[in-house]
Amino acid sequence: MLLNPLNRRHRLRHDIPVVPGAFPLVGHLPAIVCDLPRLLRRAESTLGSHFWLDFGPAGHLMTCVDPDAFALLRHKDVSSALIEEIAPELLGGTLVAQDGGAHRQARDAIKAAFVPKGLTQAGIGDLFAPVIWARVQAWRDRGDVTILRETGDLMLKLIFSLMGIPAQDLPGWHRKYRQLLQLIVAPLVDLPGLPLRRGRAARDWIDAQLRQFVRDARAHAARTGLINDMVSAFDRSDDALSDDVLVANIRLLLLGGHETTASTMAWMVIELARQPVLWDALVEEAQRVGAVPTRHADLAQCPVAEALFRETLRLHPAVTLLPRRALQELQLGQRRIPAGTHLCIPLLHFSTSALLHEAPDQFRLARWLQRTEPIRPVDMLQFGTGPHVCIGYHLVWLEMVQFCIALALTMHKAGVRPRLLSDVEKGRRYYPTGHPSMKVRIGFS
Ligand code: HEM
Numbered sequence: 001m002l003l004n005p006l007n008r009r010h011r012l013r014h015d016i017p018v019v020p021g022a023f024p025l026v027g028h029l030p031a032i033v034c035d036l037p038r039l040l041r042r043a044e045s046t047l048g049s050h051f052w053l054d055f056g057p058a059g060h061l062m063t064c065v066d067p068d069a070f071a072l073l074r075h076k077d078v079s080s081a082l083i084e085e086i087a088p089e090l091l092g093g094t095l096v097a098q099d100g101g102a103h104r105q106a107r108d109a110i111k112a113a114f115v116p117k118g119l120t121q122a123g124i125g126d127l128f129a130p131v132i133w134a135r136v137q138a139w140r141d142r143g144d145v146t147i148l149r150e151t152g153d154l155m156l157k158l159i160f161s162l163m164g165i166p167a168q169d170l171p172g173w174h175r176k177y178r179q180l181l182q183l184i185v186a187p188l189v190d191l192p193g194l195p196l197r198r199g200r201a202a203r204d205w206i207d208a209q210l211r212q213f214v215r216d217a218r219a220h221a222a223r224t225g226l227i228n229d230m231v232s233a234f235d236r237s238d239d240a241l242s243d244d245v246l247v248a249n250i251r252l253l254l255l256g257g258h259e260t261t262a263s264t265m266a267w268m269v270i271e272l273a274r275q276p277v278l279w280d281a282l283v284e285e286a287q288r289v290g291a292v293p294t295r296h297a298d299l300a301q302c303p304v305a306e307a308l309f310r311e312t313l314r315l316h317p318a319v320t321l322l323p324r325r326a327l328q329e330l331q332l333g334q335r336r337i338p339a340g341t342h343l344c345i346p347l348l349h350f351s352t353s354a355l356l357h358e359a360p361d362q363f364r365l366a367r368w369l370q371r372t373e374p375i376r377p378v379d380m381l382q383f384g385t386g387p388h389v390c391i392g393y394h395l396v397w398l399e400m401v402q403f404c405i406a407l408a409l410t411m412h413k414a415g416v417r418p419r420l421l422s423d424v425e426k427g428r429r430y431y432p433t434g435h436p437s438m439k440v441r442i443g444f445s
Contacts, residue, residue, distance in 0.1 A: 001038055002030035014338055016062060018052040019043045025187055027054025029431075033185065036320055036430035040065060040349045050335055053344060057188050058086040061323060061344035066333040067355055069345050070378065074386035077328040082342055086323055089203055090183045090255075093248040096388060103387065106249055109233035113226050114391045116296035125294030125398055128158050132292065132403050136410045144421060144443040148436055149174075151265040152258070158399060159257040163250070164225015165213055176202040177258060184432040203251075210247045226253070257392055260318035263435035264396070265403055267316040268308055271363060272407075273418035273442050279408075281365065282308065286408035293401060296394065305404035307368035309397060310379070313351075315363055317382040320348035320434045348430065350381055416444045 003021025011018040019039070022028050031039045032053065040063070043051045049066040072078050084097035091097050095106035112118045119125070135154045139145050152174045160167045183199035190196050217231040227250060234246050272279045285304040293299055299306060322345040330337045337343070352360045356378060357367070383390035390396075411417055420442060427437025 001035050001042070003028070003039075013052050013060065014062075014341070016050050016052060016335070017047040018054070018060070019047065022054040026056040027060075029054075029056045029185055032321075033429055033431045036346075036348060036434075037352070040346055049333055055086070055344075056185070058184075058323075059342060061342045062337065063344040063346055064332055065346060065349050065353075067350055067353060067378075068333050069343075070347075070350055070381060070385065072324060072330075072332070072343065072345055073322065073384055073388070075330070077326065077330060078343070079325045079327050080388060082323045082325040087184045089200060090180060091248075091252065093245050094252040095249055096252060096256075105237060106245065107387075107391070109230055109237060110226075110249070110253070111391055113229055114393075114395055116394050119394060119398060120295050120297075123294075124162060124395070125296075125402065127161055128399055128402055129292045129294055129406070131157055131161060132399070132406045133410070136403075136407045140410050140414050140416065140444055143445065144441055146438070147269050147440050147442045148262060148266040148438050151269070152262040155258050155262040155265065155399075156254075159254055162225070162257070162395075163213075163227045163254070164217075165227065173206075174258075176206055177255060180206065180255070181259065181432050206251055206254075207247050210250050211243065213250070214243060214246060253391075256390070257395070259433050259435070261392075261396055261399065263318045263433060264309070264313050264316070265400065266436050266440070268312045268400065268404065269407070269418055269442055270420065270424055270436060270440060271308070271312055271315075273420040274424070275363065276417070278308065278363075278365065279417050282404055282408045283412045286405045286412065289405060290409075292405045292409075293398075296398060299397065299401050302401045302405060303369055304365065305401040306397070307365040308404055309400040310368050311363055311365055313382045314357070315352065315361075316434060316436075317348050317351045318434050319382065319384070320430050321346050322384060347381055347384070348434065350378075411444055414444075419443045419445060 004023045005021075007022055008020050010020065019028060021031070023030065028039065032055070043053075043063070044065050050062065050064050052060045053063050054060050079099050080097055080103075081099060084092050095103050098106065113122065132154070135150070139150065153170045156170050156173055157167050160170075179195075179198045179202035182195040183203070186195035186199055188196065213227055214231055217228045230246065230250065272282065281304050285302060289301050293302060324343045324345060326337050326339055326341045326343060328339050350356060354360050377385040380393065383393045422437070422440045424436055424440055427439055429435055
């Protein structure tokens with residue numbers, strides 16, 4: 001594991017152990033980025049359920065692997081403002097980093113478009129289906145693809161069409177977003193060619209484009225698309241929100257709707273390629289339904305595709321950690337946590353915890369197909385919970401099922417199936433988002 005062998009000293013902060021092995025400046029980030037599951041397991045087995053991790057420029061976060069920590073996301077004395085301090089350039093002024101009334105005001109301007117009714121009324125399923133068909137047919141014709149690059153471009157195209165933005169230079173946007181994400185882990189050294197400088201330039205480029213989209217939306221108010229709805233909702237609200245806030249939240253939606261979903265979709269294809277029984281079950285379902293569903297009400301006809309989406313995300317959560325700050329002293333498991341403590345809630349750990357799942361490391365569609373009770377917050381913890389629970393959950397569900405069915409119908413008709421052409425363990429990442437290596441290739445033969 002990428003830990004500093006010279007740092008073995010046992011240290012305590014507020015009576016809670018600090019994980020040894022931090023490097024100067026970057027702390028435990030190399031191990032967090034490349035080997036988070038092992039780092040968390042090792043820390044739990046040697047130090048117990050509460051320990052400090054050093055996030056380099058973002059400082060120390062008290063990490064708790066006791067499943068009780070998940071409830072902190074609903075706790076009234078826990079704040080999201082720490083997110084803005086960790087990534088001011090990327091997430092400053094966005095709703096994900098706000099609490100209380102300010103958060104509600106911004107969320108209310110957006111959320112209606114993302115619930116099943118809003119998605120159906122706006123015809124999002126009909127908008128997405130042809131884009132997804134075209135992409136999987138291109139994969140069939142090409143015979144093999146670099147999967148994360150492809151799903152990244154596809155997701156960007158979908159989110160752009162949802163927002164009502166003309167889709168130009170998608171690979172360029174994809175590149176800018178990857179550079180932007182680096183702002184979360186970039187050391188605070190602002191020199192040409194280094195991640196901080198590149199990330200800031202990417203953010204300025206993205207914001208300039210978004211400002212233009214907002215101006216266009218105001219000039220052509222009759223157009224449809226989420227940006228138009230957001231601009232009208234923001235302009236209508238009593239406490240008018242500034243364009244900076246609007247642009248920051250559009251940037252958040254594009255980012256939230258792109259990186260995470262691209263990673264989940266890529267993992268889904270990887271799992272289908274390495275487990276032929278999954279592919280066979282999906283093909284059988286796709287042939288039975290015969291067409292890509294376009295409305296939420298139709299998703300119930302695709303339980304295998306839904307189970308694939310849920311189980312892929314359980315084993316490969318795209319958002320692995322959530323930062324928070326304790327506003328008051330809190331009880332967490334067996335410990336009192338002082339007010340002001342910076343907290344890390346390790347979604348990834350709970351997602352594969354034996355306390356919450358039977359045989360947690362096994363990919364089992366049956367855990368979803370055979371369940372009789374409704375989905376609980378803990379079953380979709382990869383989307384968070386509480387006031388900040390992911391706005392995009394229903395959208396992701398729709399697009400993942402559409403994608404699975406389109407892929408299975410297209411490839412089966414051509415007499416081919418996905419095959420893994422690379423080592424997937426090499427180069428996978430866990431932070432700032434979890435994703436497979438950019439180099440993983442999938443063949444269709
Ligand atoms: C597999 C895909 C996705 C995953 C795993 C995911 C995960 C999450 C998580 C864990 C949070 C909670 C953050 C927190 O509590 O601090 C969140 C929030 C959010 N997500 Fe997603 N997300 C996904 C897709 C999307 C999509 C498609 C969109 C929109 C197009 C989106 C938009 C948002 C927004 C706006 C928030 C902030 C909500 C708030 O603060 O009230 N996400 N997401």
